[in-house]
Each structure stands twice: as C-alpha cells, then as structure tokens.
Amino acid sequence: MREIDDREAERHKAKMAKRKAVQDAEVGAKTVEKGLLIVNTGPGKGKTTAAFGLALRMLGHGRRVGVVQFIKGAWHSGEKDAFEAFGDRVSWHTMGEGFTWETQDLQRDIAAAERAWAKAVELMADPSIGLVVLDELNIALRYNYLDLETVVETLKARRDDLHVAVTGRNAKPALVEAADLVTEMGQVKHHFAAGVKAQKGVEF
C-alpha cells in the first residue's frame, strides 16, 4: 500500500476542500430542470450503448422508455432480449430493414424511415414515457430519408419533461444546434483493425 506522510495528507485535504467549495458553487448555480435533447455521434463505439445505458437509468427511476431503431432490421441483439426483463416498461420498435447496402433499395429505405419516424412521434406523445431513444436517426437524416427541418422542429417541440436520445454518425448541424447535450465518440483504437470479429455482447 502506498505510504502517505502527514504533510502530503494535509496538502491533499486543503486542495480538496478548495475544490469542493468550487464544485458546490457550480452545482448550486444550476437550477433548470428540463427534458434534454441528447445526441451521441462520431465514428467511435458507444453511441447506441450509451443511449441504452441512459434507458437503464430511466428504468431504474421507474419511468418507461421508448426505443425506435431506424436502420437496424431483424438482427438479433442482446440489448433487446435484456430489455424484455422490464416487460411493457420498454416499448421497443425495430423499424429498419437493415443497412442500406443490405436492402439496396432506396425507395424501401425511405418508406421504412418514414414508418419509424411516425412511431417516434407516437412514443414522444405518450406521457408515460420519460426517454425516447431514436437509434440511428442520424443515418436516416444523412441520406435524406426524412425531412431535416420537420424532424428538428418536432424534437424541439417535445414535452418539457421528455428526454430524447438520438444516435448515429454524422449528426446534422441543425440537430446539434437544437440539442442540449452532444457527445462525439472518437475512435482511438478498434479491435476490427487487428482482425478481431464482431463479438457477442460487444457489437451485438
């Protein structure tokens, strides 16, 4: 175990007491309560998993959660199975038909995105729901499957107490502008580059 002498202990204590005062003042200055528009974007991993982590928090606080997957299709995923433990407290909707290079059908991709958006609007209107996850909505916007202005205006007009988490690479600037909390997941290192395949529990 690392040895601490009295002087180091004292210095640490004084420094931390000062830091606590700053911290408390900062926390005290924040008073606004509101439902947040959250965007997880960037090329790195963790955009969708972080949104599902938020869903878990919300469930832990006794609220219901809605999930709409805009791109992913019938693909079997661990998170979907896990959310079944919460019964009808999770309203899960896989509305995509798979990646664009799987369907190879632009008209069909657009129709799927529009059905997904209609479901999103329905979930956002449900007052029993505290968080709606719009998984890969950014992809549908990037390929112009949906009208950007309509989507952004609808998200901005959400209920005061509703959190919405949008995921996917290349978030549109207008969406970032409207959001309260935007995180860019940057890829520092990825196991795919070392020849490692998609791992159960990590990628799906």
Add this chain to the structure above:
Amino acid sequence: MREIDDREAERHKAKMAKRKAVQDAEVGAKTVEKGLLIVNTGPGKGKTTAAFGLALRMLGHGRRVGVVQFIKGAWHSGEKDAFEAFGDRVSWHTMGEGFTWETQDLQRDIAAAERAWAKAVELMADPSIGLVVLDELNIALRYNYLDLETVVETLKARRDDLHVAVTGRNAKPALVEAADLVTEMGQVKHHFAAGVKAQKGVEF
C-alpha cells in the same frame, strides 16, 4: 414522401451492391474471437453509460456481469436499481467512498481503491462472468491510488473469453496501449453550461 425516379433508384442500387461486396470482404477477413479490453475515456458524457449498455447486451446473451465502482460511493443511481431486475446475474460492488473532494482524505481514498481492485480481481477470476465493468478505474490510476503496472499486467493476463470495460477520464497511455478498443468521448455541448442541473435518468 420523397420521390425517387428510376435512374436514382438504379444508381443507388449499384452503389450499394458495390458497398456490400467491400463490407462482406471486410467482415470475412476478421476471424479472431477474443475477450476485449475496452476503455471509454475522454471529457464527454457516455463513458459509464456505454459500459452499462454493454452489460445489458451481455445479459441479453445470458451471461453474468460484474461491476466495480471505484470512485462513486453510496450515491443512489438508476442503473443500479435497474440491474436488480437481473437478480444475481449482476454482481454489483460500489467500493468508492465518493469523489476525492468529498472525502478529502487521501489515505482513505487509497484504501478504498485497493479494496475495489481486490474485488475486481475476484470477479475477473469467476468463470461465470462474461464482462467486468471497472467504473472510474482511470481516476484511481490517475491519482496513483493503485500501481499502474500491476493493474495493466493483470488486465492483460485476463481469461481469453473475458471482456473488461474500464471507464473514466484521462486513461493512462499504458492502459490504452494494452486495450483492444478505446473510445474517446468528446464533449461538443453540455447542458450544465446552460444552467441545467443534473437530471434524473441522465446524470444518475
């Protein structure tokens, strides 16, 4: 609904067919199966929530998950309550005593980190566990509460089929070096800056 003419539909189809060929070749080239050392770092949000999202995936695949919180203390969190839905399939250990500026006691912080690490080693040795989340381990390493070399060597020597996810800002270079998958969460925009307080279901 957006109108697509035949030429656009054909162009799209050809482009996506090409993309699928590239994608399939890439996926086929990846053959290694291994438990990953995952690091979520950076100043942005989503480091811990993404790790818990992975935990959810793992649970969905029927595996058990271990969680050790190195810094957070008795703080009540939504994710902890939510994981109770999985019973003893989640082995949860909050071993911290709160933020360093709360305890203001260096010796106590070090002792807590050492107890947390001992628990982490125990969970990593349990063959029923598929993923161990070491939440905020990076903070304990940053303040030299734990010996970096011991930690990194132990993580590298983990079981072949064990995934480990380490979270916290300022990941040490030696840990990044040892990791398979490293994501840097960058803060683009944060609601705290707009005076919004920590929100239930988002921050805790």
